[in-house]
Amino acid sequence: MASLRRQIAHYATFPQTGVSLRQMVQFGQNPSQGTLLRASQFLAAELPIRLAHRVKELDELPHGLHKMPSIEKVKRWYAQSFEELVNFPRPELPPNLTEALLRASQESESIPEPKPNPSLPEHMKPRANQLKSKQGRQKMPLHRYYSNPDETIVWPPEVHDYNDKFTRVLSNIKRRHDPVVTTVAQGILEFKRDRQSPHIDRSIQTFLDRFYMSRIGIRVLIGQHIALNRLEPHEDYVGIICTRTNVHQIAREAIENATYVCEEHYGLFKGPPVQLICPKDLNFMYVPSHLNHVLFEVLKNSLRAVVETHGVDCENYPPVKVIVAEGNEDITIKISDEGGGIPRSALPLVWTWMYTTANPENLDQDFQGTDFKAPMAGFGYGLPIARLYAQYFGGNLKLISMEGYGTDCYIHLSRLSQSSEPLQVRTIPRALCCAESC
Numbered sequence: 001m002a003s004l005r006r007q008i009a010h011y012a013t014f015p016q017t018g019v020s021l022r023q024m025v026q027f028g029q030n031p032s033q034g035t036l037l038r039a040s041q042f043l044a045a046e047l048p049i050r051l052a053h054r055v056k057e058l059d060e061l062p063h064g065l066h067k068m069p070s071i072e073k074v075k076r077w078y079a080q081s082f083e084e085l086v087n088f089p090r091p092e093l094p095p096n097l098t099e100a101l102l103r104a105s106q107e108s109e110s111i112p113e114p115k116p117n118p119s120l121p122e123h124m125k126p127r128a129n130q131l132k133s134k135q136g137r138q139k140m141p142l143h144r145y146y147s148n149p150d151e152t153i154v155w156p157p158e159v160h161d162y163n164d165k166f167t168r169v170l171s172n173i174k175r176r177h178d179p180v181v182t183t184v185a186q187g188i189l190e191f192k193r194d195r196q197s198p199h200i201d202r203s204i205q206t207f208l209d210r211f212y213m214s215r216i217g218i219r220v221l222i223g224q225h226i227a228l229n230r231l232e233p234h235e236d237y238v239g240i241i242c243t244r245t246n247v248h249q250i251a252r253e254a255i256e257n258a259t260y261v262c263e264e265h266y267g268l269f270k271g272p273p274v275q276l277i278c279p280k281d282l283n284f285m286y287v288p289s290h291l292n293h294v295l296f297e298v299l300k301n302s303l304r305a306v307v308e309t310h311g312v313d314c315e316n317y318p319p320v321k322v323i324v325a326e327g328n329e330d331i332t333i334k335i336s337d338e339g340g341g342i343p344r345s346a347l348p349l350v351w352t353w354m355y356t357t358a359n360p361e362n363l364d365q366d367f368q369g370t371d372f373k374a375p376m377a378g379f380g381y382g383l384p385i386a387r388l389y390a391q392y393f394g395g396n397l398k399l400i401s402m403e404g405y406g407t408d409c410y411i412h413l414s415r416l417s418q419s420s421e422p423l424q425v426r427t428i429p430r431a432l433c434c435a436e437s438c
C-alpha cells in the first residue's frame, strides 16, 4: 500500500499530455494492429499519470472533504485503476518487430509522445530520439513479419493478444469509474451535511472543474481506444468520433428527449414547443454523444424555466428557439427561452457545482447509480458539466439573461478541432465565485 502510494505520488509529478480531436481522428483511421499497439502504449504511459494526478488532488482536498466516505471510495477506484495499468505486462516483442513498430509509427501516426516518464523501465520509454535518428535509414528486412512484397506488416498473434487484453483492462476501468460523478456528488453532500453549510468554497469548485474535465478526457481516450479495437469500421466514424456529425439530427433527438422528460415531470399533455432552425446538411467532426448531452441539459433548463414561469396550466407556451449558425471557426447554437431569465446576481452561481433552484425534496439525497442520469432538475450539475463538455474540444457555453423575460444560451463548438484537451481548467475569477459572496 505504501509503495503504491509512493508510486502514485511519483507519477503525479509528471505533466499530462493532451490530444486533439484531429489527432485522434488522424491516428485512428484504418488502424493496423501495430497502430493499435502504439495507441495502447501511449495510454499505458499516459493514463497512469492522469489517474495519479487525480488521486493526489483527492488526497489534498481541503476542509476535511478528502475524508468523506464517498470521496475515499472514488480515490480507491482511481488508485486501483492506476495499479492495474502500471502492472499490466508489457508486450515482449522481437527486435525486428519493434523496428517495424517504430517505422509504422513514423509513417502513419499523429498521436503525441507522452511526456517522458523516468519511472518507466527503459524498454517502455518513448523513443522519440530514436525515431528521428532512424529517419532516412535503409529498411531492414523483417523476415517473417513482412509477408508480401509491398511490405505490409503481418502482426503476430502476440500483438493481437496484447491489444485485446489491454482493451479488456480499459473496459473494466471504464466500468469501475461509471459512478464517479454521482459518488463525488454524494461526497459533497456528505461534506455539506457534516459542516452544516450549503456552500462549497472556491478551492473545491476549482477542484471539481478540473476533476470532471479530466474525467471527460480519460473517458474519451479510453472510449476511443475500446471503439477502435472492438467496433466494426464505419465510413463516418473513427472510434467514437463521427466525422460527419449531423447537427440537425442530434438537435432533434435532444429536443425530443428533453420534451419527453419535461412532459413526464410536470404531467403535461404537451410541453412548450421547440423550434429548430438549422441547415439539415450541416455536418462536422465531433463526438455525437457529447453534443447530445450538452443540448439536452440546456434544453431541459429552458423548458423548466418556461413551464415554471407560465405555469403548468398554460395552454399557449412561448416557444423555445434553437438556432444553429455555421461559421468558419465555430458552429454556434443559440437556445432562447422566455422563461423569465436569471437575476444578474445569481448568474455566476449557475456555474457552481450543486447550485440549483429546484426543490431538493424532489431528489433522493442519497442517490446512487451507475452513471449520471439527470432528472428534470435538482443536482445543479447540468450547466457546469455541459460547459466542460463544450470546452473539452475547444468550444464554450455562455448564458445571457434578461431578468423578467428569458435566457439565451450560446453553445460554441470549434470546427477546427485542433485545440488539445484543456487539462488545466481555468480557475474561476475570485469575483465570480460563490464562496466569496456566500
Ligand SMILES: Nc1ncnc2c1ncn2[C@@H]1O[C@H](COP(=O)(O)OP(=O)(O)OP(=O)(O)O)[C@@H](O)[C@H]1O
Pocket (backbone or CB within 6 Å): 297, 301, 302, 305, 337, 339, 340, 341, 342, 350, 355, 356, 357, 358, 374, 375, 376, 377, 378, 379, 380, 381, 382, 383, 384, 407
Ligand atoms: N434557461 C434558464 N432559465 C432560468 N434559470 C435557469 C436557466 N438555466 C439554468 N437556470 C438556473 O440555473 C440553475 C442551475 O442549472 P443546472 O442545469 O446547473 O442545474 P439544475 O437544472 O438545477 O439541475 P440538474 O443538474 O439536474 O440539471 C437552475 O436550477 C436554474 O435556477
